[in-house]
Amino acid sequence: MIKAMSVPRLLATAITVVALSSPAASAAEPAPPQFADGFGLVVTSQPKWVDETRRTFVFSVSTNQVPTPTLLEGQEPGRHAIVVTLPDDYDRTAARYPVQYYLHGHPDRPDALWNQRVVEKATSGVPLITVQPNGSGRGWYSNWVNPGAAGPQNWETFHLEQVIPFVDANLRTIASKTGRAIVGHSMGGFGALHYAEHRPDLFSYVGSFSGGLDLRNSEVRAAVVATEVNPGSGSPTVGVDAIFGPPIWPFDGVWNAQSPAQHVGSLRGMGVALYTGNGGDLTVNPAQAVLENRARETALATAANLTAAGIPFHFSDYGDGSGWAPGCTGKHADEACVQADMNHFVGLITRPDA
Template identity: 85%
Template sequence: MSIRFRTARKRGACLVAALVAALSLSSPHARAAVSPPVFTDLFGLVVTSQPRWVDSGLRTFVFSVSTGQVPTPTLLEGQAPGQHAIVVTLPSSYDPSRRYPVQYYLHGHPDRPDAAWNQRVVENATRDVPLITVQPNGSGRGWYSNWVNPGAAGPQNWETFHLEQVIPFVDANLSTIATREGRSIVGHSMGGFGAFHYAEHRPDLFSYVGSFSGGLDLQNSEVRAAVVATEVNPGSGTPAVGVDAIFGPPVWPFDGVWNAQSPAQHVSSLRGMGVALYVGDGGDLTVNPVQAVLENRARETALVTASHLTAAGIPFHFSDYGSGGGWAVGCTGKHAEEPCVQADMNHFVGLIMRR
């Protein structure tokens, strides 16, 4: 083989390699060489593990922080003491030179932000949507509140942790639209309570709020029983806590905090905000009866919330989808049923992006 031919072939191979590299870099979905961001300690949060991609899709990363507001969260299996996992899903072609709106998605009980199904729901709903989604840790029983009597558990100031630390931390470390207009909040079950609770307390932070089968009425005796059950059940996290740890004693005349913190009856501060409710009726109550009854009772709290919104003259969207047949394939109206929650999230993302 002549020297000239070998040289020409090497030049050709280099040209092909250069073209392939150029094409891969120009693809909006090419993220193989992209590293997740590096975060710095801010707003009272100490980064205990830097962001790492959760899979080869390179859209969702997880990192962890510690905070003096909740230094010792109760732990589910696999969670590290004193650390809070936070999961972030970026747009498919995230560009740090642009600014993106952010939705905060609050998980239910006894769930966690890094559960695989939460990642699927978020990634499916936001594919090709210019939106950042942040899922903070809410513990198995945090109830997105500053506990009134944490006792030996130590400070459990979940509301302060999320609203005064996580939100400014995210805005400082990612390319966000750091205004009320650029932020929405939504949650499932316990997280639906948390989303309304946070939006009502801090309407200056959010332009849209949503609940997927949330337990929105703390004046409802069944919801109170459910909250108490999460406090004393080791399956909600260890160690268990007392029945008065979060909102105080759940019985009259000592239940003032329960009444004051109930989202259903305190909707007036949502005026001017987008509001959306999603819930089924449990479908066939003889099939998966626990999840069926949970959803049926969640629907009652959504109806109470809707009545207060109507009385206050606040517009809202309400997807009351019954047994789920017309809502999504595979949805049978049960609580924590992924096809139902996926359809909820798909619709909610559409609402906030249109707004």
């Protein structure tokens, strides 16, 4: 494991607002908050608790920025699920809370049970709101350059210019850079750094769990193209140039311009954390092992560029996972590994001594 020089923990300062807030009366069985339309979003289903613990709820919205997302099984046309996990005491105080945005990977979805488990375990007893927006099976957290018949696929605009102010307007958040972090797994790790680099005014901390961070890497390009043409990534499929344009020189300017690994300069002053394994035993679950091994190469490239720029960062490079967490095997979609990543990241953004 490599840990660089300390970085500012701005969310930890924001947390103190919670301690200074006065308590409010709460119902025995609180209802989830109700949301009002705004910022280009129309609420298509109001929040509902996902289970009896009443910490996590799901609701859906429609948006003109991504009116017709490609769909995974069980998703509804034009409706974007957003999952929110509240602090344990949200209904018992008048406090405002910092928020972390957690971006899911491919071909995942925000309302997958494993994402709920990871978030709830990591944030139990922590005064922190977590928001998981829909990123589609192949959204890649980007404004697509050639969506064609799919219609507008402006995922970056949807999330940064609509979802964030919408959440701030409907929940008791600390609606500033000091009260906001972003992190993601796999495709979501790419999205987290991509968003933080484009809008450093929005986030005080950014993290990547096994993200595909280097769009100049030919293997990452092949992975993105595979998501575009693979029916398992969503229906209908799209062209190989839909998201970032043609993936080959000399037509690959968008790929190069949107690659997080090479554009770290705007992260200066922000907390940065990278997490990756090496795939572990490549003969066991080889597909997930290779994915993680390749993701690690993009994390190393990002780390090298952060170091060259003199930007402090944390890097958990945990190999086969045996020393990182019980049950972690260093593979790409290993829940035990991602849980340990999230536990550590939540500590970084909320505890000054983490």
